[in-house]
Amino acid sequence: MSPVLQPHRIELDDVVLRPFEWTDEPAVAVALRDRDVLRWAAGTAVIRTPADRRAKRWLETRVDGWSRGNAVFAIADAASDYVLGTVSIRDVNRVPDQALVAYWVSPAARGRGLAARALDAAARWAFAKDGLALHRLSLDHALVNEGSCRVATRAGFQLEGTMRDYFVEPTGQRHDSHLHARLATDQLVPAGS
Numbered sequence: 001m002s003p004v005l006q007p008h009r010i011e012l013d014d015v016v017l018r019p020f021e022w023t024d025e026p027a028v029a030v031a032l033r034d035r036d037v038l039r040w041a042a043g044t045a046v047i048r049t050p051a052d053r054r055a056k057r058w059l060e061t062r063v064d065g066w067s068r069g070n071a072v073f074a075i076a077d078a079a080s081d082y083v084l085g086t087v088s089i090r091d092v093n094r095v096p097d098q099a100l101v102a103y104w105v106s107p108a109a110r111g112r113g114l115a116a117r118a119l120d121a122a123a124r125w126a127f128a129k130d131g132l133a134l135h136r137l138s139l140d141h142a143l144v145n146e147g148s149c150r151v152a153t154r155a156g157f158q159l160e161g162t163m164r165d166y167f168v169e170p171t172g173q174r175h176d177s178h179l180h181a182r183l184a185t186d187q188l189v190p191a192g193s
């Protein structure tokens with residue numbers, strides 16, 4: 001059974017990581033109009049939903065994700081609370097002491113290293129004894145998604161190997177994918193270094 005997680009906030013300087021709310025639907029809708037978010041991070045169920053209902057469909061499994069073992073953070077502007085992206089830690093303890101991570105950033109908020117900073121902060125909380133007390137976090141990205149590879153590496157997720165034909169687009173196109181992981185015992189790499 002999935003663990004029930006206590007919703008959590010993480011304050012960074014200019015952004016806050018916080019649970020999603022239904023009022024975030026317009027901001028999520030903007031992100032889900034981006035080709036790369038749809039291609040790499042939205043999920044098949046959302047892609048197959050008509051465009052005008054995708055944000056609602058996406059939020060359905062995120063707003064209450066915490067009660068089903070998924071720590072789903074919005075990356076929100078600290079001043080306006082507007083959603084700029086997301087980082088999620090999902091399937092917490094499905095494999096004991098482990099979880100999977102995923103992220104996207106809205107096109108207008110890209111280019112300032114937000115995903116790596118949010119991923120690093122979320123990972124630190126996930127490893128903390130008063131956080132999720134996990135030991136290993138892993139992620140995958142299609143090899144052609146070089147920006148995601150940079151995000152993972154910058155946030156301290158070491159490259160562990162290549163999974164052949166791992167990612168399948170709704171079109172059926174298959175992509176080799178990198179597996180990256182960060183352990184609680186890894187030497188912490190400050191984001192931005």
Ligand SMILES: CC(C)(COP(=O)(O)OP(=O)(O)OC[C@H]1O[C@@H](n2cnc3c(N)ncnc32)[C@H](O)[C@@H]1OP(=O)(O)O)[C@@H](O)C(=O)NCCC(=O)NCCS
Pocket residue numbers: 036037040041103104105106109110111112113114115116140141142145146147148150151154
């Ligand atoms: C991947 C993503 C989250 C990065 O957003 P971001 O945090 O704003 O990233 P930035 O634009 O600040 O770039 C981060 C790094 O990636 C590099 N990068 C960004 N886009 C790149 C590209 N197309 N090719 C190569 N490198 C790229 C940047 O140069 C930067 O490198 P640095 O750390 O050496 O300075 C964002 O592009 C996105 O949401 N993409 C679509 C969804 C997605 O791919 N999610 C991940 C699924 S595995």
